[in-house]
Amino acid sequence: MAAKALRRLGVFAVCLLGASLVVFLISNWLPGDVAQVMLGTDATPEALARVRAELGLDQPLWLRYFAWIGGLLTGNLGTSPLSHYPVWELLAPRVAVTLWLVVLGIGLSILIALPLGMYAALRRRHLGGFAVSGLAQIGMAVPVFWGGILLALVFAVWLRWLPANGYVPLTRDPAGWAAHLALPVLTLGLVQAAVLVRYVRSAFVEVLHEDYLRTARAIGWSEFRALLRHGVRNAAISLVTVVGLQLAAALVGAIVVEQVFTLPGIGSLLLDAVSKRDLVVVQATVMLLVLAVLAINYRVDVSYLLIDPRQRSRGAAPEGRA
């Protein structure tokens, strides 16, 4: 088990390195640069060259790449040439906002999708089951952007229950924090839940046909209790992958939601930095997102080992699901 986990860690490191190269090349391919942004469009070529030299932008690409990677490895994300703040100081408060949004949004989506998906699986031949599946289909067709605006219209404009934009840190005002996050989290949670319900339903439909569930009923569990007792863990084996993918999708969804509700998360930081060609900030932010997605996938791989005993034992008959 330790060897397996270690090998997956190696794959993780290689992926990260590859991603850093792609991120660096793409961001440097963007036309225009930060010197132009700093000096404006009527700057002289001499002034531009001077600023570029100061920022090290005149160095060859590969040298800049290694300088950047070297910084990352020693924990130095660099300093924004525009704001003169260390990138880490710009990122930290933004990361907190996005993290709250994603974690609470995914949590909410699981809380919604798990019971609904199980219900849809158990009642798959009845009206209730069809209704849940149909509702999820409709929910999936709604773009995040639209969903957010709709919720803002209902709860902020029409009912005036919740604020539609802005953010207050948790440490300053817990109630205000909750109020400002409520609509964004609801938006992300509902959109993710609509996707998740389908996977939960099909995972449980599959489990319902398993022989061990029939065995469980033969010893006296009711269908529902058998599903809770022996279905959930087995369905979880296939759902862990989906939730991992969902988590990655939620990161992207969060960037959109942040725009709708003007939350100061990494989404707005990233978009702002791209438009100003502040590549130091862009690269650090994108690398952070890549790191998050890779780390999620790595966790997913390792959590298989925790849930599924067949994957744990070495040299066992290869009968476990892939």
Add this chain to the structure above:
Amino acid sequence: MLAVEHLTVAFGRRPPAVRDISFAIPEGGRLGIIGASGSGKSVTALAIMGLLPEYARVGGSVKLGGAELVGLPDHEYSKLRGDALTMVFQEPMTALDPTMRVGRQIAEAYRLHAQGSKARDEVLRVLAAVGMPDPARVADSYPHELSGGQRQRALTAMAVINRPGLVVFDEPTTALDMLVQAQVLEMIDGLLRATGASCLFISHDIAVVAQLCAHILVMQDGQAVEQGETGQLLRAPRHPYTQALVAAARKGAVRG
């Protein structure tokens, strides 16, 4: 003990999978059902257990100790399953939950119907009773760590831990190789003898059924074509299908 009368099971608009079957098993008696694959043996067993899918239409009567089971709501039925009647299925490889230790799964069967904290002792006792040489090790194993024969024994242990009055076996040895099959059959025979449970034993192999059961019912295309005392039926089969079965079994026995 068990009285089945005019049992009919149909799925959707197709012709019934089981048609007008009647038989009875007395206290401690054993009835074997044989028939080709698809003749309705499993459907009959599932109908008795109340485990057919909800879209199956069941007609006729199934009485256990005088009480009618057909039409019983699931929450009532599930109190009887595992306690008054249980079933051991054909596929030992997939019939156990792969994510849970075998001992815990067997203990579950016990705790569902009995109070008390001696579940572990009961599990070890019943694992020994089904012929496991090392009950503690088996109890702490995951299903994939056991052989097919061991899993089938574990499933049998799970079925009999509450000393049910009726055990239904649906081709319990079909998926096992010959040697293991003989050992498991011997174990089942001893176990039934020791507990005095009634038994419905399903197989497509007439030799296996004859070894275990005093009475045999022959099924073909959802119907009971012949039933009777085992020796009688083997000596003088009346229905052409039974005659063919017996003749084929004789040939097989002579060849080896």
